[in-house]
Amino acid sequence: MLNSVTDDFRQHLRSLLPDAAFRELTDAYLKEPRGRYAAGDGFLVAPDSVDQVSRIMRACSNGRVSVVPYGGGTGLVGGQIASKNVTPVILSLERMTRIRDISPIDNVAVVEAGAILQSVQEAAQDADRLFPLSLASEGSARIGGLLATNAGGVNTLRYGNARDLCLGLEVVLADGTIVNGLSRLRKNNTGYDLRHLMIGAEGSLGIITAASLKLFPQPAGSATAMMVVKDPQAALGLLALAGSRLGGQISAFELISRVGLDFLAEVGPDIKTPFAETPEWMVLLDVGTFAGVDPETALEDLFVKASEDGMVSDGVIAQSEGQRAEFWAIRESIPEANRRIGSVSSHDISVPIARIPDFIDEAPGRLAMIGQFRINCFGHMGDGNLHYNVFPMPGKSREDHQSDRAEIKRVVHDLTHEMEGSISAEHGIGRLKVDDLITYGDPGKLAAMRLIKDALDPLGILNPGAVLAQPDH
Numbered sequence: 001m002l003n004s005v006t007d008d009f010r011q012h013l014r015s016l017l018p019d020a021a022f023r024e025l026t027d028a029y030l031k032e033p034r035g036r037y038a039a040g041d042g043f044l045v046a047p048d049s050v051d052q053v054s055r056i057m058r059a060c061s062n063g064r065v066s067v068v069p070y071g072g073g074t075g076l077v078g079g080q081i082a083s084k085n086v087t088p089v090i091l092s093l094e095r096m097t098r099i100r101d102i103s104p105i106d107n108v109a110v111v112e113a114g115a116i117l118q119s120v121q122e123a124a125q126d127a128d129r130l131f132p133l134s135l136a137s138e139g140s141a142r143i144g145g146l147l148a149t150n151a152g153g154v155n156t157l158r159y160g161n162a163r164d165l166c167l168g169l170e171v172v173l174a175d176g177t178i179v180n181g182l183s184r185l186r187k188n189n190t191g192y193d194l195r196h197l198m199i200g201a202e203g204s205l206g207i208i209t210a211a212s213l214k215l216f217p218q219p220a221g222s223a224t225a226m227m228v229v230k231d232p233q234a235a236l237g238l239l240a241l242a243g244s245r246l247g248g249q250i251s252a253f254e255l256i257s258r259v260g261l262d263f264l265a266e267v268g269p270d271i272k273t274p275f276a277e278t279p280e281w282m283v284l285l286d287v288g289t290f291a292g293v294d295p296e297t298a299l300e301d302l303f304v305k306a307s308e309d310g311m312v313s314d315g316v317i318a319q320s321e322g323q324r325a326e327f328w329a330i331r332e333s334i335p336e337a338n339r340r341i342g343s344v345s346s347h348d349i350s351v352p353i354a355r356i357p358d359f360i361d362e363a364p365g366r367l368a369m370i371g372q373f374r375i376n377c378f379g380h381m382g383d384g385n386l387h388y389n390v391f392p393m394p395g396k397s398r399e400d401h402q403s404d405r406a407e408i409k410r411v412v413h414d415l416t417h418e419m420e421g422s423i424s425a426e427h428g429i430g431r432l433k434v435d436d437l438i439t440y441g442d443p444g445k446l447a448a449m450r451l452i453k454d455a456l457d458p459l460g461i462l463n464p465g466a467v468l469a470q471p472d473h
Helices: 008-014 050-063 117-126 142-150 194-198 231-250 257-265 296-309 323-343 351-368 397-417 432-441 443-456
Strands: 043-045 068-069 089-092 099-103 109-113 167-172 176-183 205-214 220-228 251-257 281-289 310-316 349-352 376-379 386-393
Touching: 008 043, 008 050, 050 068, 050 089, 050 167, 050 176, 050 205, 068 142, 099 117, 109 117, 109 142, 117 142, 142 205, 142 386, 167 194, 176 194, 220 231, 220 296, 220 323, 220 349, 231 251, 231 281, 231 296, 231 351, 251 257, 251 323, 257 323, 257 376, 281 296, 281 323, 296 310, 323 376, 323 386, 349 397, 351 376, 351 386, 386 397, 397 443
Parallel strands: 043 089, 068 089
Antiparallel strands: 099 109, 109 205, 167 176, 167 205, 220 281, 220 310, 251 281, 251 376, 349 386, 376 386
16 A cells, blocks of 8 residues: 655655755646646655655655656646545656757757756757657646657657657666666667656656757758648548658648637637638648758649649648748647637547548547537647547537546547557556556556566556556555
8 A cells, every 4th residue: 555645754855855846736736737637635846856856766665655757747648647545745857957968969969857848949959950849738848748658749750759759768766776878879789678668658667857869950941831631531642642752851741620720710719721711621731851952842842743633722831930830820729729619528549540531431420329519630640640529519518418428438449449549649548548548458568567567666656546557455
């Protein structure tokens, strides 16, 4: 059994750490952004070094006190929120924000886990390099949390997930052991790769305190276009055509539906599309070109060929950085419009790219057997990741469909599983999808995961209840 933080334990931690490590516990640390998870209490500790994290973990291990790692708090599956059964230590990395080194020659940045993504992007840009991980919460999301959830974002098509952008990690294990794994090497075959165990583990195997991140040369040129497509099948054709003509120069390929645009018109933010009539489907395409390739010409040529082949019916190429930002604002504002409408059930899924049109065609009919809904389907088509969100009809609220929520999720996840997809594409498992992982996960994999958890965290103090169901003992 795990123990709650007691007054004696608080005093013990205060004897181990400077006063600056202790901060006021506010609601921000106890609730996740969508309000679906809330913790009862916690003892907030914010160390500023790996040594201090080690001291905390050693004390918690000796006292059998649970630890909930906290990054930017932007996670959407409850991984950063403790259960209400015990009072844990909430270990915030917010003071560990140093960018320890930027090496343009190595194309590596060594940063601490509390560094905000946008700060890392800007530090790379100052060195004439690119750190390509990019997502809507980049102004508040922290590197440790992004690695712990193996975050994706809009540039995954070209550069990969957070896992693909990490060369090495500094990690503190459950007993306080420090793993000094901040490698800058592209080739390093010296036994088990603990880095890949920690990435995506959501703090259930260790506390990430720093990372060596891959940097890239800045593209020689860049351009963004919006193109109207008839349907997702046409978008799939456009993706294939773009790949054959532009190869590794495609940074992002985002599918956007009319419903998302209607939501923006209905509840805001007040953002307009560049088209006179709202299209049923459109694609936001971003390219970063090699030297000698004019990005706007490349997109113009792509549009002409796609139009000749009947894939697109209209399109606009951004003529300035301001217009480019406006195009991206449409895509990045859709989640906020979704929040204002209030979804009945939201899903972060992936299916094989070739099956995306099939999924989008099949799912509404299955959901219609439950009731009438509006569906906002959008996302990173280039890597197969869809945000498939189900909303009430006008005049209804999500509270009117609370009894339908579990069945909606089951229908969406069943279809995802049938199509050999994943019920968690980029947000992680957290606490929200623990039961789903049991339902849809491979039994052999789950058994191996449990063995790894028991080996690295035998007392079960690291983020208990996240990723894997908490044992009864």
